[in-house]
């Protein structure tokens with residue numbers, strides 16, 4: 108993937124302090140860990156080798172990806188399984204120059220098969236605490252609702268999460284977007300807002316009603332951030348709305364190249380050059396074979412980004428985050444020092 112990137116540039120990008128804002132913890136399940144967890148939990152997998160698992164990673168759109176993604180989660184059963192998943196990701200992210208991450212998790216993908224909410228969140232939380240202490244990386248959780256399930260189930264999940272309010276910074280919406288508009292979850296997001304959660308939402312690439320879904324997310328739900336959302340380029344009014352509200356866009360170029368025919372580099376770079384709050388992220392790195400820095404390097408290779416554009420993307424990743432102003436300031440100053448060679 109980074110074949111034609113100069114080694115010194117790859118090193119520069121890996122060392123550049125970055126935040127990751129679009130990362131599904133369940134999408135970090137590498138085949139090696141999947142085998143270890145299957146053994147721990149006495150589960151027989153249909154595949155025998157890591158290569159065989161990777162051969163099942165053939166996606167042509169979001170739906171075909173999700174058909175591989177959800178069944179793989181059956182190996183996640185006990186709190187320590189969720190802990191190991193998150194801790195392995197945080198270790199890799201730390202090595203990749205990620206200083207702060209706001210990570211999605213899908214509780215319904217686990218509670219729906221009988222795993223208690225408490226097992227999921229306690230495992231993730233203990234990994235966050237350990238990673239903070241041992242690696243110095245900071246992490247927050249964003250709880251996503253599955254949009255292809257009912258609004259009532261989402262509301263019940265929100266209620267189940269309330270005792271853990273302090274461990275969850277915001278809520279999001281993911282899974283299959285077709286026929287599942289933001290409006291379907293208006294009451295759930297309104298309640299989440301009242302409970303003090305920040306709001307974000309997937310507006311996936313090239314969906315049948317992408318523009319209308321983005322409009323609903325911005326005007327009816329009042330999101331604080333948009334996940335993907337690059338289809339705003341088709342409607343100048345949406346571009347201006349995103350700009351006026353200061354909304355961050357969490358773009359995932361390598362993921363885009365798996366679920367559509369393109370990385371959407373022209374759209375991403377065009378929005379960056381118009382000074383929108385564009386960020387780069389890995390989405391589901393175990394499935395798309397690219398962690399955060401790989402996404403910066405892949406977009407650079409495709410679009411010929413200059414170093415100052417790469418640095419702007421790193422700055423944006425913190426500016427679009429939900430860090431306090433004081434911490435944001437600290438990370439931006441770290442970038443300045445890094446770029447100045449200090």
Ligand code: HPA
Pocket residue numbers: 131134169281282283309311390391
């Ligand atoms: N879109 C929707 N659902 C998802 C995604 C995504 O990018 N990744 C994991 N679940």
Ligand code: ZN
Pocket residue numbers: 129131281309334390
């Ligand atoms: Zn995603």
